[in-house]
Amino acid sequence: MKATIVAAAAAVLAGGASAHGNHRHAHRALFEKRGAVKAERDVCVPSCTTIYSTIYGEPTWVQPPPKPVTPTAEPVVEVPTTTEAPVVAVPTATAPPTVPEPITEICPTPGTYTFPAKTIVVTETTTVCGATSTEVPAGTHTLGGVTTVVETATTVVCPVATTETQNGVVTSVIKTTTYVCPSAGTYTIAPITTVVPSVTTVVVPVVTTYCPGTYTAPALTTTVTETNYVVVCPFTSSEAPALAQPTSAPQEAPEAAPQEAPKETPQAPVPAGLGAKNGDLWAMTYTPFRTDGTCKSKQEVDEDVAKIKGAGFEALRIYSTDCDTLPNVGGAARDNGLRLIIGIFIGQKGCDNGNPTVAAQISALKAWKQWDLVDLCVVGNEALFNQFCSVGELAALISHTKSELGSVGYNGPFSTTDVMAAYQNNDVSSICSLIDVLTINAHAYFNYETTPDKAGDFVKGQIDIAAEICGKPAYCMETGWPTAGVCNGVACPGVEAQRTALASIRQVVGPKVTFFSFHDDNWKEPGACGCERSWGSSSCFGA
Secondary structure, three states: OOOOOOOOHHHHHHHOOOOOOOOOOOHHHOOHHHOOOOOOOOOOOOOEEEEEOOOOOOOOOOOOOOOOOOOOOOOEEOOOOOOOOOEEEOOOOOOOOOOOOOEEEEEOOOEEEEEOOEEEEEOOOEEEEEEEEEEEOOEEEEEOOEEEEEOOOEEEEEEEEEEEEEOOEEEEEEEEEEEEEOOOEEEEEOOEEEEEOOOEEEEEEEEEEEOOEEEEEOOEEEEEOOOOEEEEEOOOEOOOOOOOOOOOOOOOOOOOOOOOOOOOOOOOOOOOOOOOOOOOOOEEEOOOEOOOOOEOOHHHHHHHHHHHHHOOOOEEEOOOOOOOHHHHHHHHHHHHOOEEEEEEOOOOOOOOOOOHHHHHHHHHHHHHOOHHHEEEEEEEEOOOOOOOOOHHHHHHHHHHHHHHHHOOOOOOOEEEEEOHHHHHOOOOHHHHOOOOOEEEEOOHHHOOOOOHHHHHHHHHHHHHHHHHHHOOOEEEEEEOOOOOOOOEOOEOOOHHHHHHHHHHHHHHHHHHEEEOOOOOOOOOOOOOOOOOOOOOOHHHHOO
């Protein structure tokens, strides 16, 4: 499922914003000074390029209010005879949706829930109003709309989603708008401006189109540890419609029988070399960039890496191969007795070897091939969440990378890393079959209910859930706490807050996490949270 969550816009907008809202940590911009571009979609006249504005939130805990369903029976709760969480049979709606909108369900109490599979058929292209939500700080915000870049004076015709208010009732509508761009430039068509007095979850309508096909929401069994937790069951697949006659009414496929929740998730052996060996500090992320985004010299890298080693870390996580990362950071790691977690970074749409930046990174790793330093190869950083790759495309790239690096002697473990929602909202079984461990990026600051002293418990909970997704060991490739920015509920940034949060993480799950990051990234934009530059944590470790 896409990172922005589609829901019944009228219900969402009329019902208010009661869902948890959070921004995510914006690593999409990690290499933006090196040519990353936004995803584009052409919907206007041929002389312009249209980019749909997307509001990013972390859907693990950013969800629109669930659509009301009429249960066929009351939930059946088995009274546990041990300390295990209860198994709850979840009722389904009495009628299928007319379009494959993600199905939202409330899990009222902690326990293991099973949601049956659902299949629907769409016989003709259907465009509806969906919705996306994001948490914004106090102030005036312009959201949504369609942003269009034109190279000359152009008349643009675009579908836009907007809202109308009649008799106090807010509904969302799709309108075809003709907009005259008087000269070259960037124009945002039909955005919505809202003023909020405090931190608020704002819901914005979006245009959502479903093509003809058969859509399936797979059966899902999940264990939740929170009350009133919202689970989204997305329709993740489509194919040519099975109906030969377009005039036939769509028929709902029979529901699959509910699956029993497994009592225990089988765990594969942990690959040798992963995790801290001599204490509670395993890895630190490191990017060899100065505050202005230019590349650090070899001497500057040597000084940084020596400090990381002196702080007690055993490994470095690097994201890509640019800025002479492999010879400089790799050389400093060898000199200081540190291991490496290497990566293939995907910063734009194009999740295959045809993407020149991907091909260049694979070639650089093959030429470098100092595998005795490498603990793990991570293909992609939040590539699913950012919609740079589909599941199939990412699986194909992992397979290709394994083949290419294997041809020059690398036989160590592989993984990909993403936020939890990207795994939960997609069928990632094809990826699970290719990787040795599953890794996540988990930042407790973006959960507005988590105080710094509980950050370790939060990250551990995310790792535990990740271990169930593929039935393989799970680790965290990014976790930290910002020193500056706005408060996100009870999660407030600050120097002391960072010290408290990182101490909690280190105590609870230190040997399995990579801390983010060694230094502040002042070349980044501050972001809506005002925090994106301020994750440097070297002082917390005496570095």
